[in-house]
Amino acid sequence: MAKKNSKREYELITHERPKALVSEAYRTLRTNLGFTEIDQKYRSILLSSPNPMDGKSMTIANLAVVLAQAGHKVILVDCDLRKPMQHEIFKLPNQRGVTNCLMQNLEIAEVAQATAVENLNLLSSGPIPPNPAEILNSESTRALWGRLQEEYDYILVDGPPVLAVADASILAGQVDGVILVLWSGHSRIDAARQAKEQLSRAGANLIGVVLNQVEVKRNNYYYNYGSYYYYGYGEGSARKK
Numbered sequence: 518m519a520k521k522n523s524k525r526e527y528e529l530i531t532h533e534r535p536k537a538l539v540s541e542a543y544r545t546l547r548t549n550l551g552f553t554e555i556d557q558k559y560r561s562i563l564l565s566s567p568n569p570m571d572g573k574s575m576t577i578a579n580l581a582v583v584l585a586q587a588g589h590k591v592i593l594v595d596c597d598l599r600k601p602m603q604h605e606i607f608k609l610p611n612q613r614g615v616t617n618c619l620m621q622n623l624e625i626a627e628v629a630q631a632t633a634v635e636n637l638n639l640l641s642s643g644p645i646p647p648n649p650a651e652i653l654n655s656e657s658t659r660a661l662w663g664r665l666q667e668e669y670d671y672i673l674v675d676g677p678p679v680l681a682v683a684d685a686s687i688l689a690g691q692v693d694g695v696i697l698v699l700w701s702g703h704s705r706i707d708a709a710r711q712a713k714e715q716l717s718r719a720g721a722n723l724i725g726v727v728l729n730q731v732e733v734k735r736n737n738y739y740y741n742y743g744s745y746y747y748y749g750y751g752e753g754s755a756r757k758k
């Protein structure tokens with residue numbers, strides 16, 4: 518298993534190497550989450566995890582790419598107003614973004630940026646505010662999801678970890694569904710349980726859990742794909758629709 522360290526490096530593998538095995542794993546994730554079904558129940562989806570550095574930002578960026586590659590009109594919204602990374606992953610500027618839409622009431626079309634991936638726009642975080650939780654817990658943030666749904670098929674929301682700050686729980690209650698990312702072998706069961714309880718209390722609809730960095734056994738050898746595994750989750754499971 519690759520070790521987590523504090524230096525961040527990102528590869529948008531689904532865009533750069535669509536034929537790689539890992540890219541195939543992201544497409545499987547897209548299918549397992551029910552994104553190929555016509556009558557889509559979940560259009561705004563938050564990815565979060567119990568703790569920092571579980572791979573949320575990288576997972577949601579690649580998920581956004583494979584959704585766009587399937588022909589859906591997708592916007593990736595960086596609501597991690599503490600450690601925003603999506604503009605770095607997509608190598609775009611971050612002068613204006615979510616915080617400008619919310620605080621200066623700018624039009625989405627003025628702020629959303631085209632990415633190198635067709636059908637995929639990015640709403641980066643914008644300038645980091647002093648009071649992220651307060652900004653996210655506002656009428657203008659709740660209204661933002663409706664505004665985005667008028668223009669996009671899917672709204673994928675990157676957020677901070679659940680257990681660190683209130684932001685993720687606030688966002689979880691506003692979107693259609695939440696996916697929890699766990700770093701296989703690192704995320705502790707008690708932290709995962711605590712995150713799940715906190716999200717449920719916030720009114721979240723937990724639709725799935727993604728295990729990042731699973732080791733897959735093949736022909737008696739272990740291959741570490743850096744792959745993803747999806748578990749359907751309870752009644753809210755996208756697979757059970």
Ligand SMILES: Nc1ncnc2c1ncn2[C@@H]1O[C@H](COP(=O)(O)OP(=O)(O)OP(=O)(O)O)[C@@H](O)[C@H]1O
Nearest residue numbers: 519524525526527569570571572573574575730743
């Ligand atoms: N499956 C993977 N294989 C290898 N490296 C990975 C994998 N997933 C994530 N990483 C690496 O781990 C680091 C942290 O990933 P990322 O920034 O996506 O985590 P995060 O959960 O969004 O962090 P934060 O809580 O700070 O927002 C990055 O360097 C990323 O490239």
Ligand SMILES: [Mg+2]
Nearest residue numbers: 573574597602
């Ligand atoms: Mg992140």
